[in-house]
Amino acid sequence: MTIEAVVFDLDGVIIDTEAVWEEVRRAYVAEHGRAFLPDTQDRMMGMNTAEWSSHLVDEVGVPLPATRVAAEVLDRMARRYRESLPLIPGAVETVRALGARYRLALASSSARVLIDQVLATAGLTAEFEVTLSTEEVARGKPAPDVYLAAAAKLGLPGEVCAAVEDSSNGLRAAGAAGLAVIAVPHGVYPPAPDALAQAALVVGAITEVTPEAVAALR
Template identity: 35%
Template sequence: MTAHRILSWTPAAVVFDCDGTLMDTERHWVDARDAVLHGYGYAPAPGFSEQARGLHYTACGRLMADSVGRPELADELTTSLLERFRELVAAHPTTMPGAPELVRSAAQFAPLAVASNCPLEVVESCLDVAGLRRFFDHVVVPDTTTRPKPHPDVYLTAARLCGVEPDRALAVEDSQCGIEAAAAAGLRVIGVGPRPSGPQNAKADWWVESLDEPAVQGWAGARIPAQGSRPGSAGHGTR
């Protein structure tokens, strides 16, 4: 068991995933994928939802097209997917249980960043609506030089922007795709949600069902300095 690597340690930076970790948006991706496929006359294949979880939306669009045997529709499906997702997020923005509290506590002892596969404007909008944007020093998303998860690039960039080596930073992730990215970058990882079985289990140092668990909140609260917040906290930088 490697949970002690988190519980006995104070990270020099904390990097959060957004979808499904900070914001309850994974259900919006599922609904958006289903709606788009149904609009084209298709139904998701068994197991598709798990395959698509955490993927960059362009990779998801390609997967959707391939799964129905219509690879030529990849660009159309990708565009429709992102449009539908944005509509759903705007209509129902919701934070994950315990996420705001953990962010507020962590911001008092370490610089914070978000590393997401979503477009920057979507992440920024979600964080703004949730009242969390001001706590994050950096938001990192894929671009022409930064590959999406499961590549380690967004986590490597987030650690660098926070001014720490990756092994001194903590990642908080809910998807296997994201956990693989963070682990490959060298960060210690809290995995959030149902604990997977098999070799996937070993990628995260500590698995928790939810960020509102007392053990998680207590761990973060115990690291808050006695005299207020860390110097220079609550920046507003972006990638």
């Protein structure tokens, strides 16, 4: 069994946006007289749009419909991306190097509108055969749905796909889907030990995810 495809996460792997998401959502919540719960940030990492907006309404207490919360937060995120896209150093080159040898997919918790904007701005749209948002599956990460769907759209079993992830919920999702998991832990938001245990390979930087490293996974 050999790896035939690589499925990338987006936030924290290609773009360094976890801090941007936290800043934007904390400010939005504060404007409505509320504050994050102690576990809000960790829980929202990997949630799809419907899930995190519902969390902000139902548990944090933002007094608006979840659909409006989602639309307003996404609009703020899109504006931030237009102002400055925080690409992780070496990420674009890594994607292209892997794309020269493997089929590529993207499985992200970001909304479709943000995925498309990021890839277009970074010049990576053509590199990915499949792109999926967790908006487009039943459950967000840590459920395996988005990774199972990505493999299915590639026409491949999960066992011949590798996943590149940074967050606890992303690692759990990829592991539950049966992919060979590569962890690129984020320095500010490190994954939990149980999630990191899903990884067949842990690297210190995205540039270490080389075609040779992927080939050695199976």
